Amino acid sequence: MNKVSKMADIDIRAVRKSYGKTQTLHGVDLCFASGEFVVILGPSGCGKSTLLRMIAGLEEITAGEIAINRRVVNRLEPRERGCAMVFQNYALYPHMTVAQNIGYALKVASVPKVERERRIKETAKVVGLCEYLTRKPAALSGGQRQRVAMARAIIREPKVFLFDEPLSNLDAKLRVTMRAEIRKLHQRLSATSIFVTHDQVEAMTLADKLVVMNKGHVEQVGQPLDIYHRPASVFVASFIGSPAMNLFDTRVEVDTASVRIGAAQVPIDPALAARLRGRDLTIGIRPEQCVVLPDGGRVPAKIDFIEELGSGRVVHAEMGDQTFAAVIGEHVNVRAGDRIGLELPSSQLHFFDRDSGRRIDMEINSSVPQQVAGASTLAIAH
Amino acid sequence: MEKRSVFNSWWLPILFALPQILLILLFFYWPAIAVMKWAFTLEPPFGGAAEFVGLTNFKEVFADPFYWKSVAVSLIFALCGTFFTILVGLVLAIAVDRQLPGSGLFRFLYILPYAIAGPAAGMAFRFILSPERGLMASVNAAFPDFWNPAKYGTHALVLVIVIFAWKWAGYTFIFLLAGLQSVPRSLAEAAAMDGAGPIRRAVDIQVPLLAPTLFFLLVIMMTEGFVGSDTFGIVHSTTGGGPNHGTEVMVFRIVDEAFKGLNYSGASAQSIVLIGLIMIFTFIQFRFIEKRVHYK
Numbered sequence: 001m002n003k004v005s006k007m008a009d010i011d012i013r014a015v016r017k018s019y020g021k022t023q024t025l026h027g028v029d030l031c032f033a034s035g036e037f038v039v040i041l042g043p044s045g046c047g048k049s050t051l052l053r054m055i056a057g058l059e060e061i062t063a064g065e066i067a068i069n070r071r072v073v074n075r076l077e078p079r080e081r082g083c084a085m086v087f088q089n090y091a092l093y094p095h096m097t098v099a100q101n102i103g104y105a106l107k108v109a110s111v112p113k114v115e116r117e118r119r120i121k122e123t124a125k126v127v128g129l130c131e132y133l134t135r136k137p138a139a140l141s142g143g144q145r146q147r148v149a150m151a152r153a154i155i156r157e158p159k160v161f162l163f164d165e166p167l168s169n170l171d172a173k174l175r176v177t178m179r180a181e182i183r184k185l186h187q188r189l190s191a192t193s194i195f196v197t198h199d200q201v202e203a204m205t206l207a208d209k210l211v212v213m214n215k216g217h218v219e220q221v222g223q224p225l226d227i228y229h230r231p232a233s234v235f236v237a238s239f240i241g242s243p244a245m246n247l248f249d250t251r252v253e254v255d256t257a258s259v260r261i262g263a264a265q266v267p268i269d270p271a272l273a274a275r276l277r278g279r280d281l282t283i284g285i286r287p288e289q290c291v292v293l294p295d296g297g298r299v300p301a302k303i304d305f306i307e308e309l310g311s312g313r314v315v316h317a318e319m320g321d322q323t324f325a326a327v328i329g330e331h332v333n334v335r336a337g338d339r340i341g342l343e344l345p346s347s348q349l350h351f352f353d354r355d356s357g358r359r360i361d362m363e364i365n366s367s368v369p370q371q372v373a374g375a376s377t378l379a380i381a382h
Numbered sequence: 383m384e385k386r387s388v389f390n391s392w393w394l395p396i397l398f399a400l401p402q403i404l405l406i407l408l409f410f411y412w413p414a415i416a417v418m419k420w421a422f423t424l425e426p427p428f429g430g431a432a433e434f435v436g437l438t439n440f441k442e443v444f445a446d447p448f449y450w451k452s453v454a455v456s457l458i459f460a461l462c463g464t465f466f467t468i469l470v471g472l473v474l475a476i477a478v479d480r481q482l483p484g485s486g487l488f489r490f491l492y493i494l495p496y497a498i499a500g501p502a503a504g505m506a507f508r509f510i511l512s513p514e515r516g517l518m519a520s521v522n523a524a525f526p527d528f529w530n531p532a533k534y535g536t537h538a539l540v541l542v543i544v545i546f547a548w549k550w551a552g553y554t555f556i557f558l559l560a561g562l563q564s565v566p567r568s569l570a571e572a573a574a575m576d577g578a579g580p581i582r583r584a585v586d587i588q589v590p591l592l593a594p595t596l597f598f599l600l601v602i603m604m605t606e607g608f609v610g611s612d613t614f615g616i617v618h619s620t621t622g623g624g625p626n627h628g629t630e631v632m633v634f635r636i637v638d639e640a641f642k643g644l645n646y647s648g649a650s651a652q653s654i655v656l657i658g659l660i661m662i663f664t665f666i667q668f669r670f671i672e673k674r675v676h677y678k
Contacts, residue, residue: 089568
């Protein structure tokens with residue numbers, strides 16, 4: 001039982017899924033390394049659970065290939081794929097005790113009773129369920145049921161762990177605890193894990209590799225921070241980060257090297273402006289990156305309302321016909337109805353093509369490496 | 383606050399319920415009381431008031447070896463009929479529940495027999511399984527008398543049980559399919575992830591979770607097997623209780639005795655024994671089997 005044999009890499013090649021005429025996955029290509037913790041994030045209906053279930057073998061693959069450890073598993077039964085799954089509603093067998101639930105896979109595999117009981121005890125210890133082994137699932141709390149579901153997956157020592165929104169039925173506090181436990185468990189077992197969720201906080205905190213999906217397409221793959229800082233599309237930009245990124249439809253004015261946001265103009269790097277000449281753009285800036293100046297600033301705005309977060313405040317403001325969110329510290333003294341000024345540092349602006357929704361500086365980077373951001377920061381500093 | 387409508391007079395609600403009350407009185411309580419009366423009295427052969435005879439009718443019934451034979455036949459019929467009805471319905475329901483292509487058509491086909499009247503099914507099976515011309519004729523040609531319900535009581539009993547199971551499997555099928563579809567699909571999926579194949583999943587997960595439905599069907603089918611109208615209808619149209627009382631179930635014997643033998647008193651006594659038997663069986667089922675049923 002060395003570690004290596006328990007791990008598996010997963011290759012997903014041009015995988016499609018259709019139900020009759022409706023296609024729900026439009027050619028997904030992904031590659032996960034052994035031992036990686038992958039989070040697939042997306043809104044409901046984006047096909048993330050379908051993809052997971054196709055890896056598990058619970059859903060037929062319409063086209064394309066899925067390979068686990070370089071073995072194509074398209075035609076294999078779930079049990080032949082070496083995956084274990086934690087379901088959203090836990091899917092515990094209601095007529096079995098906790099011990100029977102945990103040990104069911106071993107029973108099916110005809111593991112002798114003595115060894116089975118030993119392993120059930122061991123696994124129960126890992127998830128902290130030792131006192132509950134004789135109970136039925138109905139007599140457990142949500143968090144305990146979640147643990148049983150995890151134990152049932154762990155006991156098989158699978159090569160791949162699949163999690164289908166396992167935390168979405170828990171209350172907020174328990175969710176944070178279980179999140180940490182899942183992460184710890186992963187470090188301990190180091191099996192390849194794929195975790196599907198629509199909760200971006202879960203996604204950011206758990207993932208080694210984050211896959212953002214939308215409408216059956218993969219929008220972006222990368223490390224969580226990379227995705228946060230360099231969203232590849234308008235969808236990713238708006239989906240990741242809370243409060244959501246501010247997005248404006250606008251165009252570049254080449255003469256003044258600036259973009260128009262509401263009634264104001266925000267200067268940008270002239271070289272960038274020249275490149276973006278005449279294109280319909282969507283510009284984004286994260287609420288955390290906006291600076292609110294109580295005594296007026298570059299972009300005039302009026303505060304609509306303020307949300308208290310405890311650690312800070314979210315100011316919702318209007319400028320012209322655009323609404324806007326900015327995160328400010330508790331010491332900034334503003335109230336609803338106040339007129340304020342916003343500083344939008346142009347180094348923090350994200351540019352997207354309005355038609356395709358794709359990020360623009362990715363194309364530019366190939367010809368103007370890294371300089372753009374740095375240069376515009378300087379330009380705005382005074 | 384929910385607004386409740388209340389009847390202001392006592393007679394209006396009674397009036398609404400009257401048709402139902404009349405039906406129950408006419409077709410349930412009156413016959414039941416008549417049976418009670420007849421069971422303890424004897425009609426004089428040339429008219430006059432019925433004579434109270436105490437338990438004489440019962441003693442006569444219990445002294446008759448053919449009566450005990452009919453009890454045994456009824457028991458075998460009800461037990462085997464129930465077992466095969468539920469077994470066949472369960473297998474079909476599990477198959478349809480997998481929702482393979484065409485399962486909609488099969489769901490329809492499997493329910494269909496239930497819509498056919500028992501005597502009609504009996505009539506049809508008399509031809510289908512007739513030893514000379516039916517499906518078994520070729521077997522009989524090779525092994526003479528391998529199948530001959532007209533000659534052997536056991537064969538005849540098998541025949542009526544087959545007909546009963548054929549017809550009522552459609553009924554259990556509906557209930558079991560509904561039960562299966564209320565078992566969360568993720569449970570079967572979890573079992574599949576745990577390595578269980580389709581049959582293992584059915585035995586370990588689906589059937590235990592169907593226990594409430596299975597128990598309900600057990601009680602219903604046992605009662606149906608003992609006193610159901612199809613039990614009489616099938617026996618009547620297929621074997622007529624023969625050969626040599628081999629398929630004479632209790633209900634058939636009661637009807638035969640009452641309306642052919644014109645022995646109302648004996649038939650009534652048998653009816654009461656039958657009612658008592660059903661009560662005992664239902665009691666046993668609730669007392670000992672229901673305990674093992676896992677309700678969610």
